[in-house]
Amino acid sequence: MEITKPNLSFDHWREKIIRVFYVIVALIFTVETIVFFAFRSNDLMGEGTTDFQYIIKYIILPTVINVIVVIICHRVNAMSIKAQIKNYFLLVTVSVMAALLAFIHYTVGAILTIFVIPVFLTILFGQKRITGIISIFNGVLLIISIIHASMNNQASIYFYLNAAVAITLLLSAYLLSTVLIAYNKASSDYVYSSYQTQLSLNEEARNDSLTGLYNQKTFQSLLKGAMEKARHHKTPMSLAIIDLDDFKYINDTFGHLEGDQVLLQFTNLIKQQCNDGEAYVSRYGGDEFAVIYPKASKELAYLRLETLRQRCRQIPRSKIRSGEISFSAGISYYMEGEMNENLLFHQADSALYQAKENGKGQTVIYPY
Numbered sequence: 001m002e003i004t005k006p007n008l009s010f011d012h013w014r015e016k017i018i019r020v021f022y023v024i025v026a027l028i029f030t031v032e033t034i035v036f037f038a039f040r041s042n043d044l045m046g047e048g049t050t051d052f053q054y055i056i057k058y059i060i061l062p063t064v065i066n067v068i069v070v071i072i073c074h075r076v077n078a079m080s081i082k083a084q085i086k087n088y089f090l091l092v093t094v095s096v097m098a099a100l101l102a103f104i105h106y107t108v109g110a111i112l113t114i115f116v117i118p119v120f121l122t123i124l125f126g127q128k129r130i131t132g133i134i135s136i137f138n139g140v141l142l143i144i145s146i147i148h149a150s151m152n153n154q155a156s157i158y159f160y161l162n163a164a165v166a167i168t169l170l171l172s173a174y175l176l177s178t179v180l181i182a183y184n185k186a187s188s189d190y191v192y193s194s195y196q197t198q199l200s201l202n203e204e205a206r207n208d209s210l211t212g213l214y215n216q217k218t219f220q221s222l223l224k225g226a227m228e229k230a231r232h233h234k235t236p237m238s239l240a241i242i243d244l245d246d247f248k249y250i251n252d253t254f255g256h257l258e259g260d261q262v263l264l265q266f267t268n269l270i271k272q273q274c275n276d277g278e279a280y281v282s283r284y285g286g287d288e289f290a291v292i293y294p295k296a297s298k299e300l301a302y303l304r305l306e307t308l309r310q311r312c313r314q315i316p317r318s319k320i321r322s323g324e325i326s327f328s329a330g331i332s333y334y335m336e337g338e339m340n341e342n343l344l345f346h347q348a349d350s351a352l353y354q355a356k357e358n359g360k361g362q363t364v365i366y367p368y
Contacts, residue, residue, distance in 0.1 A: 010083060013124060014090055018074050021093065025066040028101070032059045062100055069096050087125050091134045094118045099141045106149035112166035115142045116173035123180050126188070131181060135174040142166060208283040210260060211267040219282035219290050223341045226280070226294040230334045237334040238293040238301035241348040245326040245360045247287035254322050263287070266325050269311050273304065290345075298333040298365050305329050305363045328355040329363040 036054060073093040077086050098114040105111045115138040122131040146163045206218045214222065223239065230237035244266065251259040263283075270281055270289070280292040293301045312325040330351025332344050351366040358364065 010087060010125065011077075014077050014086060017090060017121070017124075018070065018077060021070045021073065021097070024097070025063065025070060028066065029059065029063045032062070058104060062104055065100055066097055069093055087130065088133075091118050091121060091130070092137070094121060095134065095138050095141060098138070099145060102141075102145040103148060106145070106152050112142055112145055112149075112163060113169050115139075115145075115166065116169050119170065119173040119177055123177050123184065126181050126184055128178050128181055131174060131177045135170065135177075139167075139170055142170060211263060211283050213267060213271075213289070214280060214282035216282065216284050219280070219284060219292070220341070222280045222282070223290075223292055223345070226292050227334060227339070227341055227344065229294065231336070234336075235295055236297040236300075238296050238298050238331055239333070239344050239348045240291040240293070240301055240305055240329050240331050240363075241284070241345070241352045242289040242291065242305070242327050242329045243352055243356070244287040245328055250322045258321055259287075262320055262322060262325060265315060265320055266312070266327070269315075269325075270308060273308050273311065279304075290348075298331055301331050301333070302363055302365060305331070309361075309363075326361045328352060328360045330355055330366065331363060332366045 036051075036059060039054075040051065070093065073089055076089045079086075095115070095118040098117060101114060102111050118138050119131065119135050122134050146166075150159065206214060208215045226237055229235070244262065247259065247262070250262055266289075267281075267283075270291070274281055274291070278293070278295070280294070282290045282292075284290040291301075291305075293304070296304070309327070312327070315325060330348045330353070332347035332351060334344065347366040351364040351368055354368050355362050355364040
């Protein structure tokens with residue numbers, strides 16, 4: 001099973017929230033329009049207020065401002081700037097929308113409670129510092145809105161009660177947000193730790209513990225997949241089986257630590273020679289390696305192995321006590337017909353055996 005890394009980027013979620021902003025703007029426009037017709041039919045427009053004035057003040061002007069603010073937020077989110085700036089801009093945008101609504105409807109004290117929305121939205125970003133800054137920012141907007149409303153109305157005890165409730169809710173939103181942020185952080189830390197553990201276990205299951213190359217089980221899966229692609233796309237594909245010469249002698253003479261050093265040196269060389277996607281290298285056995293060339297002809301595979309052989313000869317003696325690394329290799333290649341992965345491997349293994357019979361230190365292509 002493929003292990004999927006958790007998506008820790010906020011780009012996707014900011015985009016979703018901005019889409020919600022557009023929906024909110026449409027909802028505010030719809031509600032304001034419905035209220036206009038309700039007030040108009042019940043003669044509640046207010047003395048001296050014409051239909052045109054009402055539409056401009058409560059419908060057109062706030063809608064235009066909200067749309068402009070959200071579009072700017074959308075553009076900022078698409079810019080190549082720091083994610084932290086984008087996060088703050090998103091929260092400031094919803095704060096401005098809340099402030100605009102509070103300023104327009106200053107006769108309704110309860111509308112001041114909308115300033116808790118930006119504070120709760122900070123939970124998404126999981127940083128108490130952001131929550132604190134946005135809480136202070138919205139607190140300032142709330143106080144300004146209260147002063148604005150009191151200057152344009154005959155403030156009653158109920159108005160001040162609504163203002164007190166709004167301030168209390170804002171403080172409560174801040175305190176609850178910090179608790180939820182701490183909880184989410186503990187949760188995300190656990191999830192990420194679990195992911196790292198699963199990834200580590202997955203690597204152990206797929207890779208050889210000494211060399212870090214693919215193990216035999218993974219090799220079988222990769223070989224089957226490479227053959228299916230070659231068959232489907234009608235492209236060349238080759239397989240090489242490599243065996244280090246006289247490896248048993250190295251282990252018996254210089255010890256297993258020196259043998260491991262030889263394996264690691266050879267692994268480093270073959271990794272340097274094989275770019276991602278051009279070859280899949282596996283440690284098939286003790287001193288045996290398998291290399292899948294998913295898009296290479298037998299001739300190209302042969303040239304790559306001979307280049308690898310030249311690099312093995314250039315290793316300084318000081319790095320390996322046992323001297324030059326020598327290997328024998330057998331190559332087989334995909335041919336249309338009844339070819340399968342077992343037959344392809346058998347042919348490469350047979351070519352390797354022939355290379356050993358010929359005196360080692362060489363590469364043989366099947367059929368030889």
